[in-house]
Amino acid sequence: MPTVELLTECVPPINPEASVPEVFSWFQAHPDAMALPVVENGRPIGLIDRQEFLLKLASPLGHSRYASRPVSWIMDSDPSVVDADTRISAFSEIILKSSASTLMRGFIVTKEGQYFGVGTAIKLFHHVNLIQATRLKEQEHHIAALQAQQIDKAAVSSARNRFVDTLTQALSAPLSTVDAFSKIISRQPLPVETRGHLDALMQASDESLSMLQKARDLARAEAGELQLDLAPITPRIVMDQITADWTQRAGDAGVTLMVSYEGDTDLSLLVDEARFRATYDTLIQCALKWARNGMLEVGLKAVIRDNLVDLEARVRDDGPGLEPDQLATCFGDLETTGDLSSAMAWHLLTRMEGHIFARNNQGRGTTYGFDVTVQRALPDVSHEVNVTQIESLELTSRPHVLIADDNATNRVVARALCEMFGCTSETAEDGEEAVEVARTGRFDLILMDIKMPRMDGVQATRVIRALADDRALTPIIALTANADPEDVVGYIAAGMASVVEKPIKPERLRMAMIRALDERQNLNDSDTVTRLSLRN
Numbered sequence: 001m002p003t004v005e006l007l008t009e010c011v012p013p014i015n016p017e018a019s020v021p022e023v024f025s026w027f028q029a030h031p032d033a034m035a036l037p038v039v040e041n042g043r044p045i046g047l048i049d050r051q052e053f054l055l056k057l058a059s060p061l062g063h064s065r066y067a068s069r070p071v072s073w074i075m076d077s078d079p080s081v082v083d084a085d086t087r088i089s090a091f092s093e094i095i096l097k098s099s100a101s102t103l104m105r106g107f108i109v110t111k112e113g114q115y116f117g118v119g120t121a122i123k124l125f126h127h128v129n130l131i132q133a134t135r136l137k138e139q140e141h142h143i144a145a146l147q148a149q150q151i152d153k154a155a156v157s158s159a160r161n162r163f164v165d166t167l168t169q170a171l172s173a174p175l176s177t178v179d180a181f182s183k184i185i186s187r188q189p190l191p192v193e194t195r196g197h198l199d200a201l202m203q204a205s206d207e208s209l210s211m212l213q214k215a216r217d218l219a220r221a222e223a224g225e226l227q228l229d230l231a232p233i234t235p236r237i238v239m240d241q242i243t244a245d246w247t248q249r250a251g252d253a254g255v256t257l258m259v260s261y262e263g264d265t266d267l268s269l270l271v272d273e274a275r276f277r278a279t280y281d282t283l284i285q286c287a288l289k290w291a292r293n294g295m296l297e298v299g300l301k302a303v304i305r306d307n308l309v310d311l312e313a314r315v316r317d318d319g320p321g322l323e324p325d326q327l328a329t330c331f332g333d334l335e336t337t338g339d340l341s342s343a344m345a346w347h348l349l350t351r352m353e354g355h356i357f358a359r360n361n362q363g364r365g366t367t368y369g370f371d372v373t374v375q376r377a378l379p380d381v382s383h384e385v386n387v388t389q390i391e392s393l394e395l396t397s398r399p400h401v402l403i404a405d406d407n408a409t410n411r412v413v414a415r416a417l418c419e420m421f422g423c424t425s426e427t428a429e430d431g432e433e434a435v436e437v438a439r440t441g442r443f444d445l446i447l448m449d450i451k452m453p454r455m456d457g458v459q460a461t462r463v464i465r466a467l468a469d470d471r472a473l474t475p476i477i478a479l480t481a482n483a484d485p486e487d488v489v490g491y492i493a494a495g496m497a498s499v500v501e502k503p504i505k506p507e508r509l510r511m512a513m514i515r516a517l518d519e520r521q522n523l524n525d526s527d528t529v530t531r532l533s534l535r536n
Contacts, residue, residue: 004091005084008109008117013039016046016072023048023071024057032191035106038075039115044108046075047118051188080107084116175212176503179205180413183506184420209503210278214344217275218334221347227484228272228351232377235302235311236265238277242298246284255291263302269309270377272348279345279356283315283368286330286342286358290319290366307376314369321360330358330368345370399444399517401425404434404460405479406452413504414447414479421510431455435463443474445516448496450480458494465495475516479504 014023016038026036027050038046048071056062056074066074082091109116182202190198220226239261250257280298287296294317301312322330329336334343349356354372361367401423403414411427418425426441428434430452438446446464450457461476475497480487483501491499497516500509 002088003084004082004086004088004109004119005116006088007119008084009119011035011037011118013037013044013115014048014071016040016070016075018071020057020066020069020071020074023053023074027053032193034120034191034194035118037108037115037118038071042114044079044081044110044115046072046077047079047106047108048075049106052076082107082109082119084109084111174409175205175209177409177413179209179503180416180506184416187420211340212503214278214340218340218344218347221344221351222333226347226351227486228275229483229485230270230272230375232268233271233273233276234266234268235263235300236261236267238273238280239298239300241277242280242284245281246298250288250291250296253288253291255288256295258295258297260297260299261302262299264304267302267304267309268377269302269311270375275344275348278341279348279370280313280315282341282345283313283370286368287315287317287319287366290322291317294318304376308373309376310371310373312369312371314367316361316365316367318365321364322358322366327358327360327366331356397444399423399513400442401513402428402434402437402441402443402446404428404431404446404452404457405449406430407449410449410479410502417504417506417509418447420506421513423513431457431460434460438464438471438474439467442471444520445513446474446476447479448476450478450482450491458491461491461494461496473520475520477509477512477516479509 011033014026014036023036027033034050036048036050037044038048053074057066059065107119109119179202182198182205186195186198186202217226239259243257243259246259247257284296284298296318297314297316299314299316301314303310303312329338331337331342331346333346334340337343337346346356349370349372352372352374354370356370358366358368401418403411403418403425404427405411405414406429411429415425415427423445426437426443428437432454434446434448434452434457435455448457448461452460455463457478457480464474464476465472476495478491478496478499479502480491480499481502483499488499497519498512500512
């Protein structure tokens, strides 16, 4: 089993009697170092975190207070220490239960009590991510072996759906932890090289979470159990988001991106936005493989027919064109394409009774596209928020939040996100404890897991809604991996304000929190106006 020794960097330690200016000079000479260990007689006695050290020196009296002092005055005398032979899996369980500030510091590694080196949270997160990716590949090989045994296809599809659902839920939690804390660390001042490593880690976790979602969707689609999450969207806004998301990536490949929309700019459609965007992204990824030092055209045409809208999506590259066998295997089931994204796009369009294709243009290049007919929808203007603008939304106060979840890692993630949003928080480990804390405390918002021992999230919500005072009106947001449409209806009926699917995306959670708090404030304002009217 891999041990903490794999995460260790051999950083030369410093003596506790060394002066603060010596430490400052050392950090200047080592711009990528995040921490410096303090060791006496071979045993670690402290750790100097780069950021905290520089902040202390930069304070108004920092230089005069510490310039003539030994480093022992300014070090963290109680750092995290772990033996090099400790298994990474066991150490991860311990460190993920720590606070966000502890996670962002380094930790000291020892062997038989003697100083051995320094580890970093970034390396830990990167290693966890690699382990999860390896496990996923192993499970994919296992599924392929089952298929090779010629077991009944319908039975395999149903079993694979259950297996992938279980697997994705198990892997999503640690990947979400990596994603959440990576975003927290990214807000800190970091050396250029470390920033590059962190960006790579964030991209890897995003891609891993996306692949898990696609794997789960594909398993459900093959078993005939895929449910679409239909909601109103504005196609013009979707095309604006595509422009924002892909312009830089196309430019990095030496390609000019041209995005167009033909149709009513205020048109609202009833579609599954996340999967619709994923399908469009798949078309763009296919075309970007062949468009080099040229142009990529991305277009959407919407033709209205009463309450229906015919959509024509096209992505055209200026490459050499594809061979006949390549065209034939661009889209289809996983066995045909060998590509998870392309197979999922084909299943989605089949489920929507549409058509997805790839064909060579006359002259040069290939066009990738899909045609599908969808329902028109009346936009819910009260809830229409452009996700690309979510960074401009802010929580106007410092809400106090109750987090109810039986999983320690999930609680750490939720608390870290609340801290990032400027909230304070408390936690409960099951539904019964959540009810008791909500009954005796004062909270602006409750984040409620669904599957918990003793009392689940739905039961806890109903009990809270039955409280005798205004605590019964506290907004409750469900955090769950079970967010199919029929499940969501049940959660809302129980009294929850909204649902955020696990793995949690920070922007989705913050948007849901803002909406719930705004609705609660509007209700309070309405009650105030009513009381004043009755009084007058």
